[in-house]
Amino acid sequence: MDKFMQAAIDEAKQGLAEGGIPIGSVLVYQGEIIGRGHNRRVQSGSPILHGEMDALENAGRQPASVYKASTLYTTLSPCSMCSGTILLYGIPKVVIGENQTFQGEESLLQSRGVTIDLVHSQECIDLMNNFIRDKPKLWNEDIGE
Amino acid sequence: MDKFMQAAIDEAKQGLAEGGIPIGSVLVYQGEIIGRGHNRRVQSGSPILHGEMDALENAGRQPASVYKASTLYTTLSPCSMCSGTILLYGIPKVVIGENQTFQGEESLLQSRGVTIDLVHSQECIDLMNNFIRDKPKLWNEDIGE
Numbered sequence: 613m614d615k616f617m618q619a620a621i622d623e624a625k626q627g628l629a630e631g632g633i634p635i636g637s638v639l640v641y642q643g644e645i646i647g648r649g650h651n652r653r654v655q656s657g658s659p660i661l662h663g664e665m666d667a668l669e670n671a672g673r674q675p676a677s678v679y680k681a682s683t684l685y686t687t688l689s690p691c692s693m694c695s696g697t698i699l700l701y702g703i704p705k706v707v708i709g710e711n712q713t714f715q716g717e718e719s720l721l722q723s724r725g726v727t728i729d730l731v732h733s734q735e736c737i738d739l740m741n742n743f744i745r746d747k748p749k750l751w752n753e754d755i756g757e
Numbered sequence: 758m759d760k761f762m763q764a765a766i767d768e769a770k771q772g773l774a775e776g777g778i779p780i781g782s783v784l785v786y787q788g789e790i791i792g793r794g795h796n797r798r799v800q801s802g803s804p805i806l807h808g809e810m811d812a813l814e815n816a817g818r819q820p821a822s823v824y825k826a827s828t829l830y831t832t833l834s835p836c837s838m839c840s841g842t843i844l845l846y847g848i849p850k851v852v853i854g855e856n857q858t859f860q861g862e863e864s865l866l867q868s869r870g871v872t873i874d875l876v877h878s879q880e881c882i883d884l885m886n887n888f889i890r891d892k893p894k895l896w897n898e899d900i901g902e
Binding site: 653659668669675679693694695696702720752756757 | 817900
């Protein structure tokens with residue numbers, strides 16, 4: 613497993629251990645993680661802190677030149693909010709753990725020139741399947757359903 | 758001026774008074790404001806708290822049924838991040854103060870069935886033109902340029 617995807621999975625597991633939704637993300641620039649995060653809907657009562665958003669928030673304010681040379685790793689296919697944020701900042705590449713349990717806006721991203729690398733991680737799939745089985749209502753809330 | 762757009766403008770002005778970017782937003786459900794906010798890039802060092810995101814964050818966790826019967830008011834045409842968030846939660850209507858100083862993702866929103874009401878507010882235009890003139894670098898950072 614790529615060390616950056618592993619770091620995103622570690623974030624997802626930390627979120628699960630906190631009683632939250634197991635989705636994690638890291639932002640990588642020049643071979644270093646500059647922001648890491650996980651979904652904080654439960655922990656912070658936040659409707660906007662998906663894993664990707666938390667990673668970007670924790671990276672802090674960055675110049676456009678940094679985003680445009682960064683890669684975002686996320687354990688799950690990014691929803692429209694997180695995809696829109698990727699487009700806002702011009703992040704050119706997204707590495708996705710899996711898209712079997714949720715299909716995000718990969719087509720939109722690709723249509724705008726973003727490179728998608730889909731890892732098909734069984735560990736990511738298992739994390740989400742177990743979570744969705746245990747807490748379907750919480751999951752539906754997180755995806756606006 | 759519609760009282761809800763006025764509330765969004767009041768938020769934008771509050772942000773400006775705090776040294777921030779003058780964009781405000783309110784989320785309205787059943788004739789009441791359930792969340793209000795303004796851009797907090799400067800105040801909170803946040804790359805994700807645009808005005809619309811701050812309003813949604815301040816509304817807290819809501820069931821899908823609330824979002825799907827709400828209207829989002831924003832002083833400025835929503836960027837791809839905020840538009841993606843509108844799509845995630847299925848907010849059916851967005852009232853926009855102006856889109857002359859920044860053209861967001863109105864076409865994407867409309868293609869997904871979101872109703873757009875563009876107010877063409879001179880007050881909103883003036884707020885942004887003055888801000889962009891005074892702090893062009895900060896503005897470019899906020900839109901990933």
